[in-house]
Amino acid sequence: MDLGNAASLAYHVPELVLAGGSIVVLLLDVFTGMKARLGEVALLIVAFAIFTIGYGASAQQGYLFNRMVALDSFALFFKFLFGFTTLATIWMSTGSRELDGEHPGEYYSILLAGTLGMFYMASATNLLMAYLALEFVSLTSYILSGFLRHRERGAEASLKYLIYGGVASGAMLYGFSLLYALTGTLDYAELGHKLAAVAAVPGNGAILFIAVTLTLVGIGYKIAMVPFHQWSPDVYEGSPLPITAYLAVGSKAAGLALLIRFFYPALSSAVGDGTWTALHGVAWPTLMSVVAMVTMTVGNLTALRQQNVKRLLAYSSIAHAGYMLMGFVVLTDGGLRAILFYSVVYYLMNLGAFAVLLLVVNQTGREDIEAFRGLAWRGGAPVAIAMLIFLFSLAGLPPFAGFIGKAYLFAAVIEQKMWLLALVAALNSVVGLAYYVRIARAMFLDQPVAGDPEIAVDTSNGVLIGMLVAGTLVFGLWWTPVINFADRSVVFFGN
Amino acid sequence: MIGTVHYLALSAVLFSIGAVGAVVRRNVIIIFMSIELMLNAANLAFVAGSNSLGSMNGQSIVFFVMTVAAAEAAVGLAVILALFRNRQTVAADEIALLKW
Numbered sequence: 167m168d169l170g171n172a173a174s175l176a177y178h179v180p181e182l183v184l185a186g187g188s189i190v191v192l193l194l195d196v197f198t199g200m201k202a203r204l205g206e207v208a209l210l211i212v213a214f215a216i217f218t219i220g221y222g223a224s225a226q227q228g229y230l231f232n233r234m235v236a237l238d239s240f241a242l243f244f245k246f247l248f249g250f251t252t253l254a255t256i257w258m259s260t261g262s263r264e265l266d267g268e269h270p271g272e273y274y275s276i277l278l279a280g281t282l283g284m285f286y287m288a289s290a291t292n293l294l295m296a297y298l299a300l301e302f303v304s305l306t307s308y309i310l311s312g313f314l315r316h317r318e319r320g321a322e323a324s325l326k327y328l329i330y331g332g333v334a335s336g337a338m339l340y341g342f343s344l345l346y347a348l349t350g351t352l353d354y355a356e357l358g359h360k361l362a363a364v365a366a367v368p369g370n371g372a373i374l375f376i377a378v379t380l381t382l383v384g385i386g387y388k389i390a391m392v393p394f395h396q397w398s399p400d401v402y403e404g405s406p407l408p409i410t411a412y413l414a415v416g417s418k419a420a421g422l423a424l425l426i427r428f429f430y431p432a433l434s435s436a437v438g439d440g441t442w443t444a445l446h447g448v449a450w451p452t453l454m455s456v457v458a459m460v461t462m463t464v465g466n467l468t469a470l471r472q473q474n475v476k477r478l479l480a481y482s483s484i485a486h487a488g489y490m491l492m493g494f495v496v497l498t499d500g501g502l503r504a505i506l507f508y509s510v511v512y513y514l515m516n517l518g519a520f521a522v523l524l525l526v527v528n529q530t531g532r533e534d535i536e537a538f539r540g541l542a543w544r545g546g547a548p549v550a551i552a553m554l555i556f557l558f559s560l561a562g563l564p565p566f567a568g569f570i571g572k573a574y575l576f577a578a579v580i581e582q583k584m585w586l587l588a589l590v591a592a593l594n595s596v597v598g599l600a601y602y603v604r605i606a607r608a609m610f611l612d613q614p615v616a617g618d619p620e621i622a623v624d625t626s627n628g629v630l631i632g633m634l635v636a637g638t639l640v641f642g643l644w645w646t647p648v649i650n651f652a653d654r655s656v657v658f659f660g661n
Numbered sequence: 662m663i664g665t666v667h668y669l670a671l672s673a674v675l676f677s678i679g680a681v682g683a684v685v686r687r688n689v690i691i692i693f694m695s696i697e698l699m700l701n702a703a704n705l706a707f708v709a710g711s712n713s714l715g716s717m718n719g720q721s722i723v724f725f726v727m728t729v730a731a732a733e734a735a736v737g738l739a740v741i742l743a744l745f746r747n748r749q750t751v752a753a754d755e756i757a758l759l760k761w
């Protein structure tokens with residue numbers, strides 16, 4: 167299936183819902199007095215968009231809009247993930263005290279638009295579309311991270327994000343321009359065919375390597391991969407908390423989707439038995455396995471000495487990006503399946519940790535570990551237990567979902583006999599445990615000091631945390647449906 | 662005779678000036694200008710490639726890039742303005758509340 171512009175619209179309903187919804191929210195804000203209800207409206211729009219993704223999931227796979235985007239299982243998987251991420255983000259935003267009364271119309275409108283950009287990041291099959299989608303997500307993220315513009319930290323976070331993002335996407339675009347000058351095409355599939363011939367010409371290897379590396383800069387900054395990670399702790403700390411969660415889960419998964427689609431169907435060729443061969447002459451798997459090791463090590467070691475929990479979770483998310491990259495460098499379908507599975511698990515446990523943090527920030531106004539002191543003994547026992555589950559899952563302890571996710575990643579690495587990578591990741595898991603336990607110790611073993619406020623759990627946040635805990639527990643014991651779904655989703659159209 | 666290679670070399674020089682400028686300059690506005698220079702270096706490479714390969718894709722992408730650059734400038738200047746209202750400075754080394 168290779169459709170033109172008008173014929174594609176019928177297969178493009180979720181995107182149309184989000185684009186329309188983004189405008190509707192803005193209009194409702196201007197023309198009606200329902201500012202306080204806009205969060206619920208946005209929630210309904212996203213829920214409807216998720217429904218339309220599911221409704222259209224059985225459609226024939228193919229190219230839309232003259233090969234600009236692909237409609238395939240891989241894109242569908244990530245669209246579901248982004249839909250649910252936005253759902254949870256909006257849910258958290260409606261219950262967030264720091265966002266109370268802060269221009270809800272613009273906020274939800276931009277949030278929906280950002281999700282639309284992520285949809286395109288997961289489905290772009292053209293260099294132009296990939297660049298536009300990445301910039302779409304970036305521009306909305308800059309605005310959202312500085313949304314509390316009267317806070318000095320908010321504006322600073324936004325500016326740092328903007329400068330890093332601008333440089334990284336500029337580098338990526340230059341990489342694209344080199345690829346175009348070498349091959350004369352912007353289409354992923356054609357690019358793959360032509361690059362094989364281009365790489366064979368002596369002297370082109372260096373240019374090709376520069377082009378691929380520059381492209382990696384742009385995508386690597388999106389997933390907060392070392393050495394392009396410096397923005398992420400600052401931005402995570404300065405942003406409103408729901409946006410931190412949105413960036414940590416949604417934006418990172420979108421970057422991974424773009425990375426996988428660019429490096430697998432476009433730059434590598436499938437051998438047929440579930441393994442892939444990388445483009446000859448460009449040693450990106452070796453480069454990326456070093457980057458994966460450095461990323462997880464830097465993330466974990468720096469997280470050890472953080473006092474601010476938002477910042478600690480930022481470094482932890484850098485480390486998790488490193489773990490997920492393990493599945494990326496092995497060049498097998500099993501590795502990709504492990505990444506997809508891990509991103510679902512990561513969604514549950516990381517959003518859960520942020521939801522608990524939101525509750526604590528709402529009631530204490532603080533984000534440091536001290537705010538968690540004796541949480542279990544001042545009315546927050548259920549929340550403290552939930553946080554314990556999320557933290558242990560993030561650390562990769564059984565019987566939680568995080569353990570299963572890590573097990574699949576390790577299995578993919580060991581299957582390819584990349585012992586060094588497996589060893590470094592195993593050591594990192596131990597280091598990771600150390601800082602997750604620090605929060606757990608503050609919650610249970612430290613006694614509350616006089617003056618620490620009681621923590622009351624409100625229904626909205628309680629329900630969200632409850633659902634995320636249920637997911638983390640259930641998928642830790644019965645993960646077959648998720649891994650089957652991930653398995654079915656490692657299908658790229660047109661390859 | 663000026664050929665494609667010369668245009669590509671010029672674009673590489675422009676890109677390097679932009680990248681170095683973005684890293685070493687201390688004024689946020691100048692950093693921003695350097696980023697625009699990097700984008701325009703890419704534009705030049707696209708147009709040069711398009712001319713020598715006889716394909717229009719490279720020329721059409723330039724229009725999109727120019728639009729994105731304008732949108733980025735709009736967001737960027739708004740953010741710089743918000744920061745300036747808070748801090749009365751646009752010097753990158755004074756904007757250091759968030760670190761480590």
